[in-house]
Amino acid sequence: MTPPFPRRRRLLSMLALSPxxxxxxxxxxxTCGPTGATxxxxxxxxxxxxxxxxxxxxxxxxxxxVEGTVYGxxxxxxxxxxAIVELWHCDTDGAxxxxxxxxxxxxxxxxINLRGIGLTDATGTYRFDSIVPGHYGPRRRHIHWRVVAEGxxxxxxxxxxxxxxGTVRERRDGVDRNPEDCRWVRFEANAAGVQRxxxxxxxxxxx
Numbered sequence: 001m002t003p004p005f006p007r008r009r010r011l012l013s014m015l016a017l018s019p020x021x022x023x024x025x026x027x028x029x030x031t032c033g034p035t036g037a038t039x040x041x042x043x044x045x046x047x048x049x050x051x052x053x054x055x056x057x058x059x060x061x062x063x064x065x066v067e068g069t070v071y072g073x074x075x076x077x078x079x080x081x082x083a084i085v086e087l088w089h090c091d092t093d094g095a096x097x098x099x100x101x102x103x104x105x106x107x108x109x110x111x112i113n114l115r116g117i118g119l120t121d122a123t124g125t126y127r128f129d130s131i132v133p134g135h136y137g138p139r140r141r142h143i144h145w146r147v148v149a150e151g152x153x154x155x156x157x158x159x160x161x162x163x164x165x166g167t168v169r170e171r172r173d174g175v176d177r178n179p180e181d182c183r184w185v186r187f188e189a190n191a192a193g194v195q196r197x198x199x200x201x202x203x204x205x206x207x
Contacts, residue, residue, distance in 0.1 A: 032182030033076040033202025039175065040156045041144060043096040047104045048086060051116035053129045059113060061092040061131030063194040064187070066143070069124045072152045072203040079124025080203065083149035087128060088115035094136030132187075132195050138172040140164050145201070152203035159199045162186040 055061075070083040090096050097113040104112060114133075120126045133141055141161045148154045162184040164170055187197035 032180070032200055033071065034204045035155060035157055035201045036180050036183060037155055038158050038179070040146065041158075041175075042101060043088065043090075043099065044101050044144070044146075045088070045098065045104050045107070045112070045115060046102070048088070048115045048117050049104075049112070050118060052118055052127060054087070054114055054116035055130050057097075057110070057113045059091050059097075059131060061134075063192075064130050064132045065127070065194050065196045066130070066185070066199060067125060067127040067196075068199040068201060070120050070126065070147060070149060070201045070203065071124065072149055072205060074205060076202045079120075080149045080152070081120055081122045081124055083120040083124065083126075083147060083203075084117060085120060085126040085128075085201075086115075086117045086146040087143055089130070089133040089143045090114070090136060092131065092134040094134045135169070138169065139175060140170055140173045143199075145199075147201055147203060149203055152205050155201065155203055157183065157201075159183045159185050 066087075070080045070085065072078055072080045072083075088096070091114060097115070098107045098111040100107070114130060116128065118126050118128060133143065135141055141164060142158045145157050145159065146154070147157075158176055158179070160170075160179060160183055163186075165184050182200065182202075185197040185199045187195040189195055
């Protein structure tokens with residue numbers, strides 16, 4: 001069963017690009033979709049804060065900027081404004097904050113980090129800033145996502161780092177085997193040392 005989702009709240013900071021930002025391109029072009037689903041994992045916390053910078057407690061790590069467009073419609077090519085995009089990931093040492101699940105009200109605010117919710121803007125675009133996650137166990141480096149848009153099926157998925165595709169770590173990771181091309185994201189450093197990547201998401205309409 002899909003976990004309950006928090007009420008929409010206005011997030012103006014999601015609608016403006018950072019001065020350091022420049023257009024990003026997908027690793028595989030605009031031929032993706034629909035985006036494949038996979039497990040939310042053991043560290044999903046409901047009702048996370050609405051943030052564009054999901055590292056408010058300033059954990060150390062390489063700065064990361066991820067953005068993309070949420071698409072839908074019958075052809076999978078219609079940008080979806082107002083879609084709810086949620087992401088969460090581990091820190092550079094492989095730990096989640098909090099290291100648990102359930103509702104966010106169970107935790108002290110100082111325990112909450114590297115997870116947040118935003119809305120797509122008028123062009124269907126979302127943007128988040130964080131730090132590059134590390135590894136834990138045999139898992140590939142990854143980001144968890146949950147995306148909800150009116151008239152479409154909710155999606156829970158994970159995206160991966162393109163430079164780990166075909167590696168020993170990928171072969172040893174038994175979770176979410178053989179993800180489609182578009183869930184492998186190419187991250188590249190800009191002049192400020194921020195690792196920047198684009199992850200476009202395609203939702204399936206409710207039939």
